[in-house]
Amino acid sequence: MSQIKLLLDIASDLKHLSESVEEYAKSVVQNEKLVPGEFEQIYPITEEENTVSTAEPEEAPAPQKTITLEQIRGLAAAKAQSGLRKEVKALVAKYGAASLSVLPRDKFPAFLAELEAM
Secondary structure: OOHHHHHHHHHHHHHHHHHHHHHHHHHHHHHHOOOOOHHHHHOOOOHHHHOOOOOOOOOOOOOOOOOOHHHHHHHHHHHHHHHHHHHHHHHHHHOOOOOHHHOOHHHHHHHHHHHHHO
């Protein structure tokens, strides 16, 4: 998908989202029997809420790196070619798999760590 097509899709999604929010706001006003502009009288916005914070946001924890089977295969092949073929096979067996193809995804991080340590 080209970047322009992706941007057009995002713009379209944002337009639909804004229309949905507007519809929801109208239904809330109608259901609460509030007249437009009365909301601010009932729930006044303080000056503190109205200002934009210039403080830097706290750093979010780094997302966990996704490990792919291709990464594991590549490293395993490199280790096997460097003379560690038996050790790689033993490691695969240690994790209860007959081959890398059937190695459970939840064991990828631990397997890769041990493979890298060889």
